[in-house]
Amino acid sequence: xxxxxxxxxxxxxxxxxxxxxxxxxxxxxxxxxxxxxxxxxxxxxxxxxxxxxxxxxxxxxxxxxxxxxxxxxxxxxxxxxxxxxxxxxxxxxxxxxxxxxxxxxxxxxxxxxxxxxxxxxxxxxxxxxxxxxxxxxxxxxxxxxxxxxxxxxxxxxxxxxxxxxxxxxxxxxxxxxxxxxxxxxxxxxxxxxxxxxxxxxxxxxxxxxxxxxxxxxxxxxxxxxxxxxxxxxxx
Amino acid sequence: xxxxxxxxxxxxxxxxxxxxxxxxxxxxxxxxxxxxxxxxxxxxxxxxxxxxxxxxxxxxxxxxxxxxxxxxxxxxxxxxxxxxxxxxxxxxxxxxxxxxxxxxxxxxxxxxxxxxxxxxxxxxxxxxxxxxxxxxxxxxxxxxxxxxxxxxxxxxxxxxxxxxxxxxxxxxxxxxxxxxxxxxxxxxxxxxxxxxxxxxxxxxxxxxxxxxxxxxxxxxxxxxxxxxxx
Numbered sequence: 504x505x506x507x508x509x510x511x512x513x514x515x516x517x518x519x520x521x522x523x524x525x526x527x528x529x530x531x532x533x534x535x536x537x538x539x540x541x542x543x544x545x546x547x548x549x550x551x552x553x554x555x556x557x558x559x560x561x562x563x564x565x566x567x568x569x570x571x572x573x574x575x576x577x578x579x580x581x582x583x584x585x586x587x588x589x590x591x592x593x594x595x596x597x598x599x600x601x602x603x604x605x606x607x608x609x610x611x612x613x614x615x616x617x618x619x620x621x622x623x624x625x626x627x628x629x630x631x632x633x634x635x636x637x638x639x640x641x642x643x644x645x646x647x648x649x650x651x652x653x654x655x656x657x658x659x660x661x662x663x664x665x666x667x668x669x670x671x672x673x674x675x676x677x678x679x680x681x682x683x684x685x686x687x688x689x690x691x692x693x694x695x696x697x698x699x700x701x702x703x704x705x706x707x708x709x710x711x712x713x714x715x716x717x718x719x720x721x722x723x724x725x726x727x728x729x730x731x732x733x734x735x736x737x738x
Numbered sequence: 739x740x741x742x743x744x745x746x747x748x749x750x751x752x753x754x755x756x757x758x759x760x761x762x763x764x765x766x767x768x769x770x771x772x773x774x775x776x777x778x779x780x781x782x783x784x785x786x787x788x789x790x791x792x793x794x795x796x797x798x799x800x801x802x803x804x805x806x807x808x809x810x811x812x813x814x815x816x817x818x819x820x821x822x823x824x825x826x827x828x829x830x831x832x833x834x835x836x837x838x839x840x841x842x843x844x845x846x847x848x849x850x851x852x853x854x855x856x857x858x859x860x861x862x863x864x865x866x867x868x869x870x871x872x873x874x875x876x877x878x879x880x881x882x883x884x885x886x887x888x889x890x891x892x893x894x895x896x897x898x899x900x901x902x903x904x905x906x907x908x909x910x911x912x913x914x915x916x917x918x919x920x921x922x923x924x925x926x927x928x929x930x931x932x933x934x935x936x937x938x939x940x941x942x943x944x945x946x947x948x949x950x951x952x953x954x955x956x957x958x959x960x961x962x963x964x965x966x967x968x
Contacts, residue, residue: 504746509757509960516958519763523770526828529778539817542824553909560908561915573797621920623907626815627790628799629920702908731816733823738908 547735554737556670560701563619569630571684576691577624577705579726583690584661584711591695597656597716600647607695610679613637613645617685618676620701622708623738625727634699635682640673648717656718657698660711665725667700667707668735676701679712704736741848741878743967756967757960760878762845766956768836772894775829776938778821779897780931781811785818793925826901833894848878851888855881875966890937893930900927 528534576582592604617635639655648655655672658664671677680699681688688694693710700707706727728734742759761769784805791801812818840846862882864870873880879887899913903923907914917923945953955961 504744506746506749506755509744509746509755513958513960516763516960520766520770520957523767523774526771526774539820539824542827543820545827546823550906553906555909558909558911561911561919569795573795575796621907623920624790624796625819627786627924628792628796630796727816731820733819738906 543733547733550733550735550737551668551670554668554670554702554735556674560620560676560738563621563631565619565633567631568619568633568684574622574630574632574683574692575624575628578661578691578710579663580661584659586660586690586694586711586713588695591713593696593712594714595646595716596714597718598649598652599717602646605646607681609645610637610642610696611681613641615682616676616678617682618678618699618701620676620699622701622705624705625732625736633684634678634680635685636678636680636696636699638675639677639679639698640675642679643672643717646717652717653719654717654721656716656721656723657709657712658714658716659709660713663709663711663726664723665698665707665709666721666723666728666734667698667703671700671702671737674700674702680708702737704733704738706732707736755962756964757962758878758964758967759959760848760955760961760964761959762839762843763959764835764839765845766959768832768839769956772829772832772836775825775832776934778811778825779829780935781809782818782821782825783927783931785810785812786815786822787928788818789815793921793928823905826898830898833898837891849884849887851881851884855884858882859885875964877966878964886937886940890934890941893934893937897927897930897934900930903927 529538588607592606593610594603595605596602614637615635616638617633619631619633621629621631623629643650643655650669650673653669654666655669656664656666667677676699678699680693680697681695683689683692688697693712696712697710698708698712707725723729724734725732744757744759746755746757747753748755785807788805788807788810790796790799791804792799793802794800807813810818812821840849858873858881861870861873862880865872866882900917900923902910903913903917904920904927907920907923914920914923917926951962
């Protein structure tokens with residue numbers, strides 16, 4: 504071999520690295536948004552595939568609980584949307600046999616589950632809280648939800664909205680929570696009923712529920728999801 | 739696998755030149771893509787950290803450091819997460835491709851730190867950091883380099899494992915448990931990043947010190963007249 508041939512070979516070897524340049528697509532603004540959206544969608548898809556319905560989130564001893572007053576109150580808008588408890592009902596609609604208005608008493612008549620579970624915020628902090636309520640799966644049975652439907656969506660008194668995949672909605676630790684620390688849910692924490700989903704990130708645990716819908720089509724995904732956060736965000 | 743060696747005569751001087759194919763394509767490709775991914779992971783990770791720059795309680799929150807926004811990727815928490823959750827797949831995929839190739843081709847022998855390398859680490863460290871005599875070079879990577887690169891691979895694996903414990907502390911509850919729970923996994927994930935960045939700094943200094951011929955080898959694979967062939 505002579506040096507000319509060697510140099511030619513070097514150029515060829517260098518050219519073989521050109522696929523690396525494809526990463527530059529992320530530097531081009533009109534391409535960046537769809538690429539990142541696809542990346543997030545892929546992460547959500549993989550998360551959904553890996554989600555194990557029978558796998559329980561770790562539960563904790565009472566001694567490990569974060570004191571109630573140190574459990575952060577994270578509303579996106581107001582801490583108290585002024586729900587009038589006497590008039591409150593949960594409006595159920597969609598792919599269910601028994602749509603209509605459900606009172607708190609009907610939800611509380613379902614078997615009560617209490618659990619000490621970790622609440623992880625997308626910001627990175629975490630607390631361990633004690634939550635009590637009815638399993639969402641029991642409530643879905645009560646309203647005659649179509650078990651083959653794909654989503655459960657909720658709307659809230661503060662105009663917040665969220666959605667869960669059916670597998671998560673049916674998870675035994677997913678609660679329609681009306682108690683924290685064995686006391687009725689306070690207004691700031693989402694009275695009269697909020698979601699408690701230990702297998703999901705904090706912003707999925709919607710507060711001050713007013714509407715619940717079982718559906719195959721997501722008309723609205725979720726408040727934070729619409730700002731660009733992950734939809735599935737399973738822990 | 740033995741690296742390919744060729745010989746040719748320099749056109750200018752007529753002297754005989756030896757060249758070694760040190761870095762196969764897979765190694766070079768994964769090196770550069772992974773380097774870019776690492777850059778994005780660190781930048782977007784710091785963006786995510788900005789949302790809660792603490793390892794203590796939320797109430798009261800005591801901030802550890804306020805990382806400047808200018809040195810973070812994504813612009814806001816949601817943006818940082820989008821970059822992080824996208825590039826982690828690229829980071830993992832290139833890492834696995836690299837490891838798979840190294841193991842499958844046996845090329846790892848060039849870089850894997852093994853017990854017999856231990857006794858030669860100190861003379862090399864003395865040469866680099868204390869101006870000691872330069873030990874003879876007998877292989878592509880000296881024992882200190884092997885130690886650094888092998889550790890870097892280990893840190894890369896740790897960054898992924900701690901990351902999964904932070905991202906999926908329920909599905910990977912065993913991982914989170916190993917690390918002392920979600921809260922600690924987040925601490926480890928953060929620390930592993932800094933150790934990796936420290937490695938990168940040292941790596942870049944060494945690249946500058948060792949000149950163009952050495953740098954070029956990570957682009958074209960071939961290294962001309964390496965010391966260990968002299």
